[in-house]
Amino acid sequence: MALIHSEHRRTEEVSADRLLREDPKKASSKIAIFQYLTVAVFVFLISGFWKLQVQNPDVYSEAAERNRIKSTPILAPRGKILDRDGRVIVDNKASYSLLLNRDQIKPEHLPAIADALQLDYSDLVNKIRRMGNRPQIIIKDQLTRDEIAWVESHQDFATYPEMQLIKAWRRQYPQDGFAAHVVGYVGEISESELDSPQFIDYHQGDIIGKDGLEREYDQTLRGVDGQQRVLVDNMGRERQMENTQKAVPGKDLRTTLDLDLQAVAELSMDDKRGSVVALDPRNGEVLAMVSRPAFDPNKFTGRISRTDWDALANDPYKPLMNRAIQAQLAPGSTFKPIMAIAGLETGVIDDQTHFHCSGGASFYGHYFACHIKRGHGDIELHRAIAQSCDVFFYNVGNRLGIDRIAKYAELAGIGHKTGIDLPNETQGTMPSTRWKMRMFRQKWYAGETISVAIGQGAVTVSPLQLASALGGLGDGGKWYKPHLVKGDHPVLLRQGNFRPENLQQVISGMYGVVNEGGTGRAAYLPDVKVCGKTGTAQVASTNLTKGAKLHSDLANNVWFVGFAPMENPEIVVAALFEHGVESYNAVPIVRDVLKAYFDKKAREGKSLLERQTASETRFGHFADPARAMLQLPLQEGAPR
């Protein structure tokens, strides 16, 4: 600009001369400015291209790729869950899901789409926002025929081009909550799960195992989704197919469960609250596992509705809880065989030891009653187990002291997680002086030992722990890790090198429970020597202060654990009947399962043909053949 100015002055001096003004040379400096400006403009433009094309071309070539390639996920089916004989427990069913392509979503379309598919509009909008990093969002699974028809007639370019149908696999679980807790269920990965390092390879919107085997073996069961890539133009029209990446289906999971036994256990539990666990004590294989009340995992497949979820989560009876591994209840008298072996092994009692039961006894200034008010009279170990005399075991406990009790109980697995391959197992409690000091910073009072001796007080166990504890005792004092999926070798957790005659005395006491008119006589089977132990546990009095709503909530929990045969037991079954009032109410459940096991074994021995018929039995119809096979007894009140 300075140039213009100086030039101005010079021209002004000679402005009188018209010819000079005609001289174009006088504008040369201004032309130079124009030339510089031109250079600047071109530098400006070329630098812009440099930035887009040379500095970071990847950003834009990826954007162009996203523009032109429409990739549709090919969903991989999850592996099936099978029983020990390869029969299908959990299957997949083909269905259609609807997804929205993020690039094409128009907010004004969403109300209409939500309306036609009966989705909640605000849920839909939230979901689209939440799945911020996904190019495609599955908004509805298991479309009905009408919905599919609606989508197909509206997914053209003119109406709702963002909609796309894809083939999906719906998880198909057994009906009526059969084996629901063991199998678990699948669902969409949650925000908190996404944040945890365990799910580092997972993405928003992924369907993962949420509970049970589905969760524990998610890596095995889940497949790898494939992708179909199609070249599209700006109208979304498909021009040509690109390379397709096939889906890799998940691997099938073969469990140790026996569908026949599971069916019997389910039927036997009926609508009682509680749990049944059947194990093979020789290796820890779980043959059946039932928890009641149950839930229908089919409601969870994919995306559960909020009302269904709330109903389950807020149910006071906690149907989602797997009582077999999560219940923490006092074992009651089922604890007595452990007391017995502890007493014998430490030598505080022997087979000659007698105590007098007059219906109760006083220790440390407190009166402890026996469950039989008139008392058992003079009683020795064998009868004390068979008749479940409390006074006998009060004395044993008093002689042992809490820490020796804890030593033997922990050997049997009380107070420790069994390590079963299911998520969220609880460990229960086995009190000891150290435990009390750690938990309450208090000394153990000898009086507290007396209630522990009959499985009350602070002792809590899960049905699985109890089955494992007494099964291992019956197996000669060897405890294997319970598992649902067969590993290479059974894992021996602990071994008590008990003297065989001591073990023999305890087991014969448990034989007496069933076979000599004891508390578990309803478990008697004609051809098999069944041993067992009943248990009645008072519901902790604290429940009173919590204000239990129903009177039945205060009734005793009852247990029965039985194993057979007496020598070399092949199966141990623990049954928990919550608020079952009297211990004999739990016995028939175990009896049914034991009977089914030995009936099946006999049948298989007899005829291979029959076995094949049995293996064709599908879970979906388990009720009828199971009933026919087993002639289930009615739950008559067994005589004491």
Add this chain to the structure above:
Amino acid sequence: MAVYRPLRDLDWPLLIITLALCTLGVLQIYSATAGTKWEDAWWKQVLFVATGLSMMWVASMLDYHALLGRVFYLYIGAIALLVTTALVGNKVFGSTRWIKVAGFTLQTSEFVKIVLILLVAKYLTDLKSETLDWKDLAKLGAYVGIPMLLVMKEPDLGTSLTYIPILVCGILMAGLRWKYLVVISAILVISLPIGYHFLKPYQKDRLVSFVNPDRDPKGTGFQVIQSRIAVGNGGMWGRGARESSQTHLGFLPVPHTDFIFSSFAEEHGFVGIVIALVLYFLLIMQVVQNAQTATDRAGLYVCMGVAALLLFHVLVNVGMVIGRMPVTGIPLPLMSSGGSNTWSIFLMLGLVNSVRLRRFVN
């Protein structure tokens, strides 16, 4: 006027550069429109270039002094043409820019540019005083302002804006006092926000999406985003002719007219656009060189008007393609498909040649 001028005196470098750019344009139109409804645009463009060349020759034979002498009638004619367009023009996409003449649809506002270049040159040549005073500025502003308003009313903001560089360049070449420059700049700065309120909603949208194209990626920002993706997708060496996905799958808006350079950049990459921009630079410099060698001020003003107009076109169109200028919808000279623009550019280059052929006073 009808004195024969030897062909060898024509500006051959200018012609060669022009034809090189036209060739790039035709090839790109051919590539970008293959398989679309504009498939025949490339040979139409060949015809426009061919007829443009003869127009250029005719214009170069005319003595620009004679044209300047009749500029008043030309100006009246231009205004009449614009008014006629407003009255009987074809309405396309909500805008009345074209009239049908002998089977051709002409965009009248393109030809008005030539008249304005001549008008500004004539007015500045005839100035009695050495510098422009307020009265001169007001008069010149009014002369250019009237057709500008008419074109703006069509509505065609982009083309009306191209009249401004003609005016500004002329004024600056003629000489302007510092004081005036400062005052005019101040007025512009103040009036811009006010002017914003008079823009049409779609024009406001374009400005907003220029500042922030991601705000509404499916709406007005779409063209800018897709254009930038296309350019970036080209990379250093380009995707190759007819291999460009942005162009051929239709993501790029109008890849043979306003966004032809975007399509060109995708197919030929950074190397390609540098070659094309260098050609444009040489074209403008060649026009400027003709201004420098012009025999009189009138010739200088004519050439500089053409140079300023070309520079403005290249800046705004190519700047738009890379998202550095708002979307205004003005074509890229010589490359974009379209008759009116091509012809008006060739006529202007004819004027430049006319100045060149008469550089030796005889």
